[in-house]
Amino acid sequence: MIGDDEHGWSDDGIFNFEGGCYAKVINLNPEEEPDIYNAIREGALLENVVYDKTTRKIDFSDGSKTENTRVSYPLNHIDNSVYGKGQPSVAGHPExxxxxxxxxxxxxxxxxxxxxxxxxxxxxxxxxxxxxxxxxxxxxxxxxxxxxxxxxxxxxxxxxxxxxxxxxxxxxxxxxxxxxxxxxxxxxxxxxxxxxxxxxxxxxxxxxxxxxxxxxxxxxxxxxxxxxxxxxxxxxxxxxxxxxxxxxxxxxxxxxxxxxxxxxxxxxxxxxxxxxxxxxxxxxx
CATH class of the missing domain: 3.90.228.20 (Phosphoenolpyruvate Carboxykinase; domain 3)
Structure with missing residues (x-):
C-alpha cells in the first residue's frame, strides 16, 4: 500500500502526497476490515463516534450522532503499507x-x-x-x-x-x-x-x-x-x-x-x- 486517497503519477512512477488515511467506521468489523480496526490506536483521531466514558470502549454500531463516523490515522498505522515498513510512499508504474x-x-x-x-x-x-x-x-x-x-x-x-x-x-x-x-x-x-x-x-x-x-x-x-x-x-x-x-x-x-x-x-x-x-x-x- 502506497497511500489512501491522493496520489500522483509521474514519469518515475506512483507517489502519495496525503500522508494519512480517512476511513468510515460505522459498523466496523475487525474480521472484515482488520487493517482499519488495528489502525485505531494512539495517534488516530476519531470523529462522531459514541464510546463508554468509563471503559473508553467505542461502540462502532452506534450511529445516533451520524452514520458518517470516521477515523483519521497516519500511513504507518497500516503495517503493510510501504511507509509503515520505513520506506518512502513511492512505487513504480502501475500494472x-x-x-x-x-x-x-x-x-x-x-x-x-x-x-x-x-x-x-x-x-x-x-x-x-x-x-x-x-x-x-x-x-x-x-x-x-x-x-x-x-x-x-x-x-x-x-x-x-x-x-x-x-x-x-x-x-x-x-x-x-x-x-x-x-x-x-x-x-x-x-x-x-x-x-x-x-x-x-x-x-x-x-x-x-x-x-x-x-x-x-x-x-x-x-x-x-x-x-x-x-x-x-x-x-x-x-x-x-x-x-x-x-x-x-x-x-x-x-x-x-x-x-x-x-x-x-x-x-x-x-x-x-x-x-x-x-x-x-x-x-x-
Whole structure:
C-alpha cells in the first residue's frame, strides 16, 4: 500500500502526497476490515463516534450522532503499507488501475473492464452516490460527480487529465477496471444490503493477480463496458445487474435514469472529443 486517497503519477512512477488515511467506521468489523480496526490506536483521531466514558470502549454500531463516523490515522498505522515498513510512499508504474465507486442505484456491475476511451469518460465523470448518513440532509440515494475523482483540486480542464491518463495507460500497458462497492441487484433505498465486502476483496485480488483476464466477458447493455460472465466462486448472476435484479422493469427504469444523469453531467465537460463521448453510457435502441 502506497497511500489512501491522493496520489500522483509521474514519469518515475506512483507517489502519495496525503500522508494519512480517512476511513468510515460505522459498523466496523475487525474480521472484515482488520487493517482499519488495528489502525485505531494512539495517534488516530476519531470523529462522531459514541464510546463508554468509563471503559473508553467505542461502540462502532452506534450511529445516533451520524452514520458518517470516521477515523483519521497516519500511513504507518497500516503495517503493510510501504511507509509503515520505513520506506518512502513511492512505487513504480502501475500494472492495473481500479476506479472505485459506490453505486446506490444498483445499476453498475461489481466489476467491469474499461477500454481507454471508457476509462477517460469515467475518469472525467468521477461518479459515486451519496446515501443517507453520508452527509447531513441526505435522506435518499443521490448521484454525485466529481471530475477526475477530485474536482476541487483541478487546475486544468478534466479532459486534459483524462488525456494524460490515456497516454500513460498506453505507454505502460495498464488495464483499467471499475469496481462498484455499493449495491447490485437493488437500490439502497429498497433496504437491500451493500455488495459483500469479502466478495469485493475477491474481485480486487482477481484483478491484481490477473485471474480476471482469463474470464469470458459480455457487454453491459447500458454502459457498454465489459463484464466477466464468471469470476471465482462469486454467483455469476451477481456479476450482471440485468440478471441480478428480480424486477426487470424496475431495473430498466432505474438504469435509464442513471444513464441520463451521466449524460447530463458530461455535457459540461464535453469539448467535442467524439471517441470519449461515444464511450459513455447510452439508452438501447
Amino acid at each position: 492495473k488501475i481500479i476506479f472505485l465507486t459506490c453505486d446506490a442505484y444498483g445499476v453498475l456491475p461489481p466489476v467491469a473492464k474499461l477500454n481507454p476511451e471508457q476509462a477517460m469518460y469515467h475518469f472525467i465523470s468521477g461518479y459515486t452516490a451519496k446515501v443517507a448518513g453520508t452527509e447531513r440532509g441526505i435522506t435518499e440515494p443521490t448521484a454525485t460527480f466529481s471530475p477526475c475523482f477530485g474536482g476541487p483540486f483541478l487546475t486544468l480542464h478534466p479532459l486534459r487529465y483524462a488525456e494524460l491518463l490515456k497516454e500513460k495507460m498506453e505507454k505502460f500497458d495498464v488495464s483499467v477496471y471499475l469496481v462498484n462497492t455499493g449495491w447490485v441487484g437493488a437500490s439502497a433505498q429498497s433496504g437491500a444490503k451493500r455488495f459483500s465486502l469479502p466478495k469485493t476483496r475477491e474481485i480486487i485480488n482477481a484483478i491484481l493477480d490477473g485471474e480476471i483476464e482469463d474470464a469470458e466477458f459480455e457487454t453491459d447493455v447500458y454502459f457498454r463496458f465489459q463484464i466477466p460472465t464468471s469470476l471465482g466462486d462469486i454467483d455469476s448472476k451477481l456479476l450482471n445487474p440485468m440478471r441480478a435484479w428480480n424486477d426487470p422493469d424496475h431495473y430498466r427504469t432505474t438504469a435509464e435514469d442513471l444513464v441520463k444523469k451521466f449524460q447530463k453531467n458530461y455535457q459540461q465537460y464535453d469539448l467535442g472529443d467524439k471517441a470519449v463521448h461515444r464511450a459513455g453510457p447510452a439508452l438501447p435502441n
